[in-house]
Amino acid sequence: MSSTDSNLTTITSIDSITLEADDPEAAQRFYADAFGLDGARVRTVGSDATTSGFRGFTVSLVVSQPANVRALFDAAVAAGASVLKPVEKSLWGIGGVVQAPDGAIWNLATSSKKDTAPASREFESIVVLLASDDVSASKAFYTARGLKVAKSFGSYVDFATPASPIGLGLYKRRALAKTSGVDEAGSGSHRLRLHSDGGSFTDPDGFVWEPAA
Template sequence: MNTTDTMTITSIDAITLEADDPQAAAAFYRDAFRLDSQVRTRPADSPTSGFRGYTLSLVASQPANVQALFGAAVAAGATVVKPTEKSLWGFGGVVQAPDGAIWNLASSAKKDAGPATREFEDIVLLLGVDDVAASKKFYTARGLSVAKGFGTYVDFATPASPIGLGLYKRRALAKSVALDAEGTGSHRLLIHSDGGTFTDPDGFDWAPSAR
């Protein structure tokens, strides 16, 4: 585990996703989610198989927006993992982008308050970890504070960050998006923040801000 830099993390400004076809992946994120600055792509240089150990979420204000984002993603080439539906927690669905990343599109609301748009309020990166307590300790030592947490889940307080961050037990995270937790190889994910360069206990790589 590389921890050569102990700068404090206050903001995640972007992520880089490794893809077999980075240009096509970038086009997908522009067309489906209108993400240009927050999601970067680059050529994949390491093998991967199965669940990559993380999910990305777009959190919208109402179900109609979730449905609009879901439809745009499928039209742009995403694969449906979980169709959109109501649940105890609101409304949502899950897709797999052409590069392999898993996206959870969700709203805590169960009723619409206006016309459908592809607007969303938050982007959240959820890392699937083997030991939630150990990972929580690792990240709080780097300056993050816990907004809420229970058992296998931790949500960090990142009010000024373009991308939010949370931790979830790996198996529970996979189950939440209807996937098997098994997976090997690269996460194919690089997280850009003001916290320097390091690798966390579960092999997630962090790098300086992409700005």
């Protein structure tokens, strides 16, 4: 099946994501207070869908410098997030991981190791990483819908989404859980919806896609 399959709608832009929460109003307040998100790109809706453990995805805020990582991390903790991994250096840069009160896992990261400006909570991009049981199969599923691969190595795939306000990647479930500081076990709803110009569908790992809002 190829990206030219007439039965498939090509994805050219990922518009936003919706996080399902027990208390969507409280969740939206958290994202405004912690990350300055106004609901345009990250929305919340109410849900009582059963979910437990690792939900199989993370959302990253990619920033320009370490000071911004720390500013976002501290703001998230002050707003009620739980610390999964403290801000620390790694081979690829500096980052920290928190879990929002609604259960979603957020990675705050930069590839830069030096500050060049005063600290702020500004970020450069939002990237969703989806955990996959079979990365090769999921990669083929998305490339058939027109997404181009920017990077691919081992259990990780990063799609090229230059026209999108939301980036997308795939990671082996065990590896994504490990980098997030949680156990890989989990079941039930992902409590995540992704919105694009690619129509409505569900991917091989159960992630739901809907038309752009």
